[in-house]
Amino acid sequence: MVASVDDPAEAVSRAGAARGAPVRLAVRGLVKNYPGVRALDEVDFDLAAGEVRALLGKNGAGKSTLVKILSGALRPDAGRVELDGRAVQLAGPAEARAAGIATVHQELSLVPELTVAENLLLGRWREAGARGPFINSAAMAAYAERHLATLGVAIDPKAKVGALSVAQQQMVEIARALSYGGKVLILDEPTSSLPAVEVAALLDLVRRLATDGLSVVYVSHRMDEIPQVADSVTVLRDGRHVATRPISEANTARIVDMMTGGAIHAHRPRTTASGGRTVLSVAGLSTADRVRDVSFELREGEVVGIAGLLGSGRTELLRCLSGLTAPTAGSIRLDGRPFTPRGPRQAIRAGVGLAPEDRKGEGLALGMSVSANLVMSCLPAVRSRGLLSGRRERRLATGSCTRLSVKTPSLSTAVGTLSGGNQQKVVLGKLLNAGTRVLLLDEPTRGVDVEAKDQIYQLIRDLAAAGTSVLMVSSELEELFEVCDRLLVLRDGQVVAQPKVADTAVPSVMALAMGGQQ
Template structure:
């Protein structure tokens, strides 16, 4: 048996197309009527697509448009409620990712699935060393390296197969992931935000690699928010909105303004925040702040009672800006003042003591201690307020915890229950309550409503407005532009770690901010 045969996955014979299925037999991939809903809410509705061999199709849409659901269906991670998928004219069933891969559909996700401590060759062959999952003693390391070098060579790249993957740049790791996907005999390659974590100088080689594999006949679905990449890499564009297929057109007829109109629904009426609590007194002033190459020369002023929104794509430096202000990322340049005094915390403890709190993007890992009680989490940031003669006072803890529970309407069986047992919305309220007990002057919010239901989201909005009315200043990062327009007095657009623009919400529009973020992300 040859090396190629030994590593090749088992093939599953496809089913022939049904009579009257209206499937283009010349297409590499056809999707007909794909539909998926969760708890009665449609994530995807009756979507049809046709992709040809050698075509690179850009898949665009706002958050919640249905892109991820479609990708999960094609990857075998999610089963459709209805609809069919055809590959080379034959209907295929994709009950799981392994079945999709064996059919010839491979996905490279935004978060890479490589093992840093293993070599390039070992990662490329991960899970295929032996049918029962045990590494075969018949496979020699030299043979593995040769196999890896062969598939990397097909991509026109030179990477030593014996190199640990963790020693490679992110762009090189991305290349290894693509080589692994193609080594299965892939016909359709799905790339989900492949450049979101890459520095600008490493993006063009990846786009060239995509064009190279398409030239060999591979069909590519390219998911991205970066409009500057689309004309370079794609042949055509498909836009989804609210789970529906809005339009597919050749790249030559899809300029940025038209695509954004398709994504947003054209004439978009923004929901504005009613009134503003911002005073003219500056509570925080940031001047020329930098943190490596993720935050570059950022300047802005934040007034008491003001809600400042930070807009930008993934990788624009949004979260890094907040983490730098909170002392979690090193500051390599610039200065910050809080109430006119220098502010340079070396960590969260100093930031909290000075009056600056952070609601992190990942509340479970960075905002809460999931195994501790709700009460303990609520007082975690203000232990001095519950201390008596050097010991923690149970009575004071209960008083503060009850006050926080009532103020934020946190629903729970008991304050003594583990916070990990609460719903996502109530967990997020506990994070807010913990920080409010520290009496902050400024709150930094990173995706404050991610993963919470509509009712909890509305409560968080009202909480932010109420706190702003008392003079607390807010800096809010959100991937949902509509949320920023709903909450904020002013917007700052980031791209490549730099400030692209800043203006009041009244003087801008959702479409213009989206266009600036997508075009200026580099």
């Protein structure tokens, strides 16, 4: 059942209203457009004084855009923000903090080589008695100690931030945000980098701050945290406000239903490669960034989708397999032999190629021609007597453009001038020209139009039918159900399930990725 969009009259928070608390933060009709995408579409959002509101939604639902607008990092195209009943102009982060809205982003913004006190007062050292070029270290330390004490944490204000644990750095960031005298605290994925033992302390802190009257917007993908910390839940989908519910009415199954629209994708019938030979075997693989004890096999002609939320380790896994990062533990075998590429060039020579998420920054040489990009991975094939052969290059590039339906004025056109879909086809063509047998695709249809998406889907199917093995990351679960035989569901860097696409559904995979129970 598809969740209906709530009436805007439901703007007053149910949880807050139940306690008789006034509305602290109000958003009215927020709209934000990007080229070809409406990131926020007439969003209404209210938060009561002393309320903790969980803000949820799939990747791309509009959460980050809403947070950026509330923190002053983005200007909306329409709508307004009100604080305590008065409209506020958030022209930048400084204005947002001055108005009473403080934000702690997922990526902390502390300076490792400065002390805790210096970070806490960064940009405003004169508030602690600085005169001219000289700072008052004692006054700064006392200021920092006082604000840290309000959080119930004991951290040496003279310690360098780089020497602190991630949890301690998180507390310094929160103390700095609250030192501005904020009324609203926005926490964007605050536990994504914390070890499990530290999560409970942070959740307890959030509850204590709310009890003292602070209003909190809590953005998280971890469903097990939400009942412990939130009074209510707001769900965004495709840039729209779907619903706001008290936490007592928002179990995992209902939230997932609202996030996905209740859609159960009609599976594409396809003969899987489950009986084919194993091409890639991964056992106990770990990296320094997120991947933890991952094991799986990829068979010849199989398309395996990697599902998971942002920060789950999807991209990091592909980058390790492509030689961009080195594993810290575990093993990789290609065709039964050890495979430890020391870089992408070596991986490509072995038949493993990555189409990166950032195709412009990492996948293409934008100023070079279409043909040059298509052959740069297989230069020996277009050489003649040690020199590049223009005839061979044109022949190979022409064949690639025909095969992949690349629309370009000419082979000499700079690839940076093509549409996103055609650029992506060039990235794929470059890998295929190198003889790639294991294709690693990271968000292969991001930023491409519908027609190009369908063409890329068909290309993946055709490649698999011809024996190419594919590992594909996508933030759109429906897309994985469109082209994949099987899924690896990642959460916190670990594989939590490996269902066949024919045996599962979008809401079930979403629940697994979020860590909740259906």
